Amino acid sequence: MKFFHLSDLHIGKHLFYYSLLEDQKYVFHQILEAAKEEQPDAVLLCGDIYDKTIPSAEAVSLFDWFLTELKETLPKALILIIAGNHDSGERLEFARELLEKEGVFIAGLPPRETDEKIRKVTMTDPAGEVCFYLLPFTKPSHLRKKYEEEKIDSYEDAVKKLLEEEEIDTTKRNVLLSHQFYLSGGSEPLTCDSEIRMAGGIDEIDTRLLEDFDYVALGHIHRAQRIGKGQCYYSGTPLKYSVSEASHEKSFQIVELGEKGQEPVVRKKQLKPLRELCVLRGTLQEVLEQREHAKDFVSITLTDEEEPYMPKEQLELVFDHILEIRIDNERTRRILDLYEEEEETESLFESFASFFETVQGRSMNEAEQEAAQDAWNEIIEGGAE
Ligand SMILES: [Mn+2]
Known part of the structure; x- marks a missing residue:
């Protein structure tokens, strides 16, 4: 069979x-x-x-x-x-x-x-x-x-x-x-x-x-x-x-x-695809030279330190199926680091406290803090099972 x-x-x-x-x-x-x-x-x-x-x-x-x-x-x-x-x-x-x-x-x-x-x-x-x-x-x-x-x-x-x-x-x-x-x-x-x-x-x-x-x-x-x-x-x-x-x-x-x-x-x-899916990484000039991928689906990451003028328009002249264009250089890495630092300094409970403040226009009173902390603990314990 x-x-x-x-x-x-x-x-x-x-x-x-x-x-x-x-x-x-x-x-x-x-x-x-x-x-x-x-x-x-x-x-x-x-x-x-x-x-x-x-x-x-x-x-x-x-x-x-x-x-x-x-x-x-x-x-x-x-x-x-x-x-x-x-x-x-x-x-x-x-x-x-x-x-x-x-x-x-x-x-x-x-x-x-x-x-x-x-x-x-x-x-x-x-x-x-x-x-x-x-x-x-x-x-x-x-x-x-x-x-x-x-x-x-x-x-x-x-x-x-x-x-x-x-x-x-x-x-x-x-x-x-x-x-x-x-x-x-x-x-x-x-x-x-x-x-x-x-x-x-x-x-x-x-x-x-x-x-x-x-x-x-x-x-x-x-x-x-x-x-x-x-x-x-x-x-x-x-x-x-x-x-x-x-x-x-x-x-x-x-x-x-x-x-x-x-x-x-x-x-x-x-199975051979009609169009390949490729990840291209390099400076704009390096990526533009990879013309063999002109018909493929491409995910592009540009690494130029000095960000080029209108990269999307230049890339579109070469590649027919651009999925995404990302930039990975000193500047973008610094932004990512900043996000990570922020995340580290604020616990989820603190995030909730600031969310409460935004919505209610005042900070939580003691009873509310306690209730929120209880609910939070329950979630943590429930998740650890
Ligand atoms: Mn499925």
């Missing part, structure tokens, strides 16, 4: 002011080319299909085109889709029953009724059955109705509870599709700036919950990586979606599942 594992397409995403639709179509062509060559039995799309819960008309058209082409290239293959945190589960499930007849299975929302289970799709190959479990992005609040009696507060409890309810037959091969923030034994995955994180790490889930699966196809983290020693993989995004990803290589996974007990064979299929 061979399948493609992709995630975080973020169709319709903008990189600063630039729409990436053309860039996305360019890599989708490469995925279709690979599908023609490799003839996988299934294609797994593990969440964040769209960048927004209400995607633009152009984004919907692009996904429509991709799905249709994929199905035409692989008429017999199953396409398995789950929603991510950027998707609207309800909207993604549009025409779900109809699409099922075409071999396209969509899970937009996790099970929410008492008798509902995780969506399961079974395929058979000469080595027997493979069960695919389609678990879309799950929040504790999704399960409030399903588990009325129990208190499910954390993301880990939510996923644990749902998986416990499944009677997973471990004599068969099992594959999970999931879109969450997984870590292994406390060691965090390598993240980047284009992901949304929850404050305080409340969204973290340990991969020990996933031990029954022969392969776990993950979405959510934008850098391709294996988590822990098991078979849990993030495929990463097909394109660089933030400047922090400039040095990453983007790809998707081609997975071959042998007999039960055999380690799956995982290959990375490199």
